[in-house]
Amino acid sequence: MSPTTAFAKKRAFHNGVGSLMLSIRPLHLMLFLLVMCLWGFNFAVVKIGLRDLTPLMLTALRFGLVAVILLPFVKPPKGRWLDIAIITILLGVLHFSLNFTGLAGLNASTAAIAIQLQVPFASILAAIFLNDKLGWRRGLGMTIAFVGVAVIAGEPRVEGQYFYLSLVILAACIWSVANLVIKIRPPIDGLSLLAWMSAFSAPALFLCSLALETGQMEDLRAIGWEGVTSVIYQAVFVVVIGYGIWYRLLPLYDMNITMPITLLIPPVGVLSGVIVLGESLTLTFITGAAITIVGVAIILVRRPTTAAPEIERV
Template sequence: MRLFLLTALTMCAFAANSVLNRLAIDSGASDPTSFAVVRVLSGALVLVILVFLRRGPLPLTSARRIVGAGSLSLYMIGFSVAYLTLDAGVGALILFAVVQITMFTASAFSGTAPTIRQVSGALVALAGLAFVLWPSEMLTVDLFGAALMTAAGVGWAAYSLAGRSEPDALSGTAANFVVALPVTALGMLMISGAWQMSAAGYGLAAVSGGVTSGLGYALWYRVLPQLVPTVAAVVQLSVPVIAIAGGVVLLGEAASLRLLLGAGLVLGGIALAVLNVKRS
């Protein structure tokens, strides 16, 4: 039960990131580049302070930072820039489909191949997500944006897989954010040199970085060693549904029958993949 609650809390933190991002950018309080840079900076500051208060190590030179910080930067840059040209729903579908494929493939190569039940659950949940997110009108998918979102999905999958062997979740996450900060800032500013941010934008990015990203990612690294990679992949399909529900409650967005049906499919698929049903 404790693992379930921690995992659910982590998914809520991930979904809150999406809500905060949409609130800042859709309202004009920030542009994607500024939001991403301040988000990583805030996460690094909060996590480093917590590590120092705990008198723990900050393993900036560990070889783990190559994968940890590198994949975090790849995710942040790809995710932020891709949404400049991609529809939000299609972008989320590409991201989470790539995360599923990457983590399932890595699991198979590591000797823990997913079961038929886990694959079936992932497919059902992904179908529910597509039902919720796919635009009703015809659209053209920007290939460059799709490539960036694919890279973001690979980056997040690699970041999640790296967390399974991180010996100290808080210190490891703090070091990842510190090392990823200059890489992410340089990459974002090279691609889009714009910097437009109001006081509200700084506040939203700070909350996203320090709380829902920094602490949320540290909690993710805390629970990952207790989850097999396939389960860790599938449970993340709940994030867009939680984010949409958050938009309904916090941003006044409309709820629909399509959302309820799709959410039911997502949750049913996750249950199929995660729950271990024993026959009596």
């Protein structure tokens, strides 16, 4: 391909993206922004729920309510039970239990930034298993994202919380593995996957809670309105409404448009911690957060389909 032809194709691509961005209906744009706010605000909501419940029990109740709401409206995924089982273990049990346990010991704002490492992790796995060429720009983006989280980890307020931070980072890595599994397998309807994964995750997490946590039954009996509200918000607003809207809108627009919108999640997550929980912002944190978001943005702009969330991510 000649340089002139390559330039022409690149220009046509960017012109197409620009035209598509202008073609987003105002109502759809408002819905996209609503979903980003619902998902970003969830970091503070989970922290509130953890005041009343242990991490595994909170996660079990979240998935249990999702299953109760969604199962009557979806069909059994015939022939896909093995895929559902794999996603249940990776996403429902491992990712969310690690993420919520990490959140129990971290500020919501810190977790909202650290979990964004799922994007560079997804790019690394795509390069290894999908023969997706990284290129120097995405490689730079990944490096920048990790440097940003390292800057945040150097904050004095994170001292003594490295174990919880490592759990959130590990949760981000496991999310990318689960996302890869969904990408390489035949597609499953998004809401059906959420419903059946939740149905199997809830009892599994309940048993894990009984085996690994203490005081969870007492907490459950004494749960207050904050804990109940947290569970309802996560199940109804984050999953049923949030992902219901997301899966409806996603096929209508190109990934080059929809995926950069998800960059709003970490700033909203940070603001939710500051406004709702009274968390403080330091210059070091703001610098690290900005660096991380820039790195993630580079990856999403260069290859939005690589890190596209095929599955639940918040």
